[in-house]
């Protein structure tokens with residue numbers, strides 16, 4: 110479904126001869142972004158596209174749905190890839206990286222776990238001349254005119270595994286998207302403690318909708334209008350959990366605003382800078 114009402118009203122206003130509004134509208138038109146939650150089975154990969162440039166948050170478990178999806182879209186180059194944490198379902202896709210798609214920078218949140226997977230990905234990055242950079246709370250990734258800021262985890266926190274996922278806030282100053290990787294309730298609680306405003310219009314639900322994530326206080330603070338769960342069709346973990354779906358329904362007050370890759374395949378959102386985020 111495409112909802113372009115705000116843009117339509119902006120254009121209508123232009124026709125009424127408002128010069129100032131016209132220039133603002135033109136600038137908005139030149140800054141649009143797409144957020145693709147790729148269907149990668151049981152895992153996570155989010156493709157961020159803005160003004161013809163591409164970046165990735167996580168890389169799914171393997172090439173299926175990941176490299177296939179990038180090649181189908183004929184993407185030659187990624188500005189960066191942020192790996193939330195080195196678990197197979199988030200970083201495994203990079204093991205099949207053949208260098209045909211150039212990646213400028215590989216950012217990652219934690220290297221405390223990951224072992225051979227992490228080492229193999231780092232080796233490939235070195236082979237293909239990609240800079241490898243560890244990030245923590247406050248780090249800003251290039252995505253102008255949007256701001257892409259890492260909110261978790263801070264330097265003083267030493268959580269491991271899912272709770273160490275690098276969580277990314279993307280904002281245009283008015284509208285926001287929050288990608289939390291596999292953060293569970295412990296990580297979410299830490300984030301609540303050190304953050305003021307966490308509101309996000311679009312939320313990637315933590316840990317594939319597991320019952321160990323998405324505490325009600327966290328969801329209430331984020332107060333999303335849309336929520337996306339990335340999970341494999343009929344996965345053996347039972348993701349997403351019924352409890353999580355119930356909590357999302359309480360907070361969003363509309364189950365049709367909860368999207369699931371296991372049921373719907375890849376999911377796309379359109380974002381017009383300063384105007385809003387819409388499901389397509």
Ligand SMILES: [Zn+2]
Pocket residue numbers: 152153196198199291316317
């Ligand atoms: Zn995961």
